Amino acid sequence: MKPEDILDAIGDIDDKYISQAKEKKHKHTALTFGAVAACFIILLLIPTFGVALMPAGEAEPPQNDNEQNLTQKVEIISIELERVNTHKTYEDKDTIVRVLDFLDTVTYSSDGEEFVPTDEFNTLNGDELLISIYSEEGLFKQYKITTDNYLYYIQGQEKYTLSPLHSQLLKDLLEIIQ
Amino acid sequence: MDDKNIIELYLARKETAIAETAKKYGNYCYSIAHGILYCHEDERECVNDTYNSAWNCIPPHIPTVLSAFLGKITRRISIDRYRKNTASRRGGGEMPLVLDELLDCVSDNKSIESELDKKQLTSIINTFVASLSQSERTVFIRRYWYIESISDIGNSLGYSQSKVKSMLFRTREKLRKELTKEGFI
Numbered sequence: 001m002k003p004e005d006i007l008d009a010i011g012d013i014d015d016k017y018i019s020q021a022k023e024k025k026h027k028h029t030a031l032t033f034g035a036v037a038a039c040f041i042i043l044l045l046i047p048t049f050g051v052a053l054m055p056a057g058e059a060e061p062p063q064n065d066n067e068q069n070l071t072q073k074v075e076i077i078s079i080e081l082e083r084v085n086t087h088k089t090y091e092d093k094d095t096i097v098r099v100l101d102f103l104d105t106v107t108y109s110s111d112g113e114e115f116v117p118t119d120e121f122n123t124l125n126g127d128e129l130l131i132s133i134y135s136e137e138g139l140f141k142q143y144k145i146t147t148d149n150y151l152y153y154i155q156g157q158e159k160y161t162l163s164p165l166h167s168q169l170l171k172d173l174l175e176i177i178q
Numbered sequence: 179m180d181d182k183n184i185i186e187l188y189l190a191r192k193e194t195a196i197a198e199t200a201k202k203y204g205n206y207c208y209s210i211a212h213g214i215l216y217c218h219e220d221e222r223e224c225v226n227d228t229y230n231s232a233w234n235c236i237p238p239h240i241p242t243v244l245s246a247f248l249g250k251i252t253r254r255i256s257i258d259r260y261r262k263n264t265a266s267r268r269g270g271g272e273m274p275l276v277l278d279e280l281l282d283c284v285s286d287n288k289s290i291e292s293e294l295d296k297k298q299l300t301s302i303i304n305t306f307v308a309s310l311s312q313s314e315r316t317v318f319i320r321r322y323w324y325i326e327s328i329s330d331i332g333n334s335l336g337y338s339q340s341k342v343k344s345m346l347f348r349t350r351e352k353l354r355k356e357l358t359k360e361g362f363i
Contacts, residue, residue, distance in 0.1 A: 001299075001362055003280035004261075005290045006353075009299040010322045011253055013307050015246035020312075021319035022206075022245075105340045165347050169340060 074135040076100065082130040099131065102173045103143060106151055106166050112158035121154055129174075145170065181244040188236035195236075196229045203245060207252040213325035214256040215263070216271030224259055228252045253323070272325045280322070282350045285363040299362060306356050310349065317345045 078091045079099050090096060121144060124130055131143040144152045149162040162170065179198050187195035207228050211221040228251045241247035260273055290296055307315055316335065320326045321342075326334075332342045357363045 001284045001290055001357075003277045003284055005296070005299060006280050006283055006303070007257065007277065007322065009296070009303040010307075010319075011250060011257070012300045013304050013319070013323065015241075015243040015250075017307055017315060017319055018246040018249055018323060019243055021316045021323070101338045101340055104338065105344045108341060108344065163347075165344060 074137075074140055076133055076140065077136055078134045080130075080132040080134070082124065082132070083127065084124050098173060100133075102169050103131070103151075105169060106160055106162065107153065107158075110151075110160035110163070110166070112153070112160055114157055115152060115159040117152075117154050117157060121152070184244060185236060185240060188233065189240075196233060199229055199232060199248065200225075203248050206245060207248055210249055210252045210324060211256045212271075213327075214253070214260050214271060214273055217263075220259055220263070221256075224252060224256045227255050231255070253325075272327050276322060276325055279346065279350065283354045283357060283363075298360075302356060302360050302362070303353075306353055310352075314345055314349050317342055318349050321346055 076096055078089055079096055080087065080089050081099075082088075090099070121142075122130065124144075126147045128147055129145045131145070132139060133141045133143075142154045144154070145162070146152070149167060151160045151162055151166075152158075153160070179202065184195060184198045184202065187198060204225065207225045208221055211224045215221050215224065228248055231251045232248060235251075257273075290299065307318065310318060313335075317331055317337075320331045320334075321328070328339050328342050328346075331337070332339045335342075337345075354363065
C-alpha cells in the first residue's frame with residue numbers, strides 16, 4: 001500500500017466530517033459570552049450576599065492536565081531548570097512559553113499514570129532534569145525528567161512516558177535554553 | 179443564496195448555478211486547491227474544472243452537503259493535477275510533506291489495485307475517523323483531507339505547532355495499528 005492509497009481513501013470520508021472540520025468555533029464564542037455574563041452577575045451579587053457566595057476552600061488541583069494549557073489559570077513568572085551541577089532561572093517570556101509548550105505537549109499526548117512521590121523527588125542523579133515553575137505566589141508546579149525517559153509531575157502525582165517524539169522535543173528544548 | 183436554491187438552479191439547467199457556486203464556494207475550493215498545488219494557474223484551472231464537473235454531475239446526483247461535494251471534486255482534481263505535475267517535476271506546497279507523513283502508516287510501496295481493496299480501505303478509514311475524538315478528527319481532516327499546513331491548523335484552532343504535530347503523530351500511530359489489525363499492513 002502506498003501513502004497515495006491512504007490519501008485517496010481519506011478523500012472519500014463522510015461529508016459531515018469534512019464540513020465539521022472547517023466549522024468555526026461558535027461554541028467558544030458562546031462560552032466566552034456566557035463566562036462574561038456569569039462574571040457580571042457575580043459582581044452584581046457580591047455586594048448583596050458578601051462572603052456567603054465565596055467558595056468554602058481552595059479548589060482541588062486538576063488530577064490530569066491533558067488538553068489543559070498550563071498558563072491558562074496562573075501567570076508564570078519564571079522557570080528554574082536544575083541538573084546535577086547546574087541551576088538556571090529563566091524569566092524571559094520566550095523561554096517560558098517554549099518550556100510550557102513542551103510540557104503541555106507531553107502531558108497532552110501521553111496517558112498519565114499515578115505514582116507515589118518520595119523525598120528523593122528533588123534529588124537529581126546523572127542527567128536528570130528538574131523543572132520548577134513559579135507564579136507570583138511562589139512554586140506552582142514541579143516536573144522531573146529521569147534518565148529512563150519518564151516525566152514525573154509532582155502536583156498531580158502523575159508519570160508520563162516520553163515517546164521518541166517527546167525525546168526529540170526535549171533535545172530541542174535543551175538546545176534552546178543552553 | 180442557500181444551497182437548496184443553488185442545487186435547484188443546477189437541476190433546472192440554469193447557467194447561473196455556476197456563478198452562484200463560484201460566489202459562495204469559490205474561496206473554499208481555491209483554498210483546497212492551494213493546499214495541494216501551490217500554483218495559482220493550476221488552482222484556477224482545477225476550480226473551473228470543479229464547476230464543470232458539478233454541472234455534469236447534478237443531475238442525476240443531488241448532493242446532501244454541497245460544500246463537501248464541491249470540496250471532494252476539487253480535492254480529487256487537484257491531487258490528479260499534482261500527480262501529473264510531479265511526473266513532470268513540478269509541484270510543491272504541503273503535499274510532499276503530507277505523503278511523507280503518511281509513510282508512517284504503510285509497510286511497502288505497492289499500490290492497491292483491486293477495487294474491492296480500495297472500497298474496504300475507504301470503509302476502514304471512515305470507521306477510524308468516526309472513532310476519533312472531535313479535536314483529533316478536526317486536526318486529522320484538516321491535515322490529510324484539506325492538506326493544510328501545521329501552522330495554519332495551529333493558528334486556526336489555537337493550538338501550538340508542537341501540539342498539532344503530536345496529535346497527528348498519535349493519530350497516525352492509531353491508524354497504523356488499525357490497518358495492521360485489518361490486514362492491510
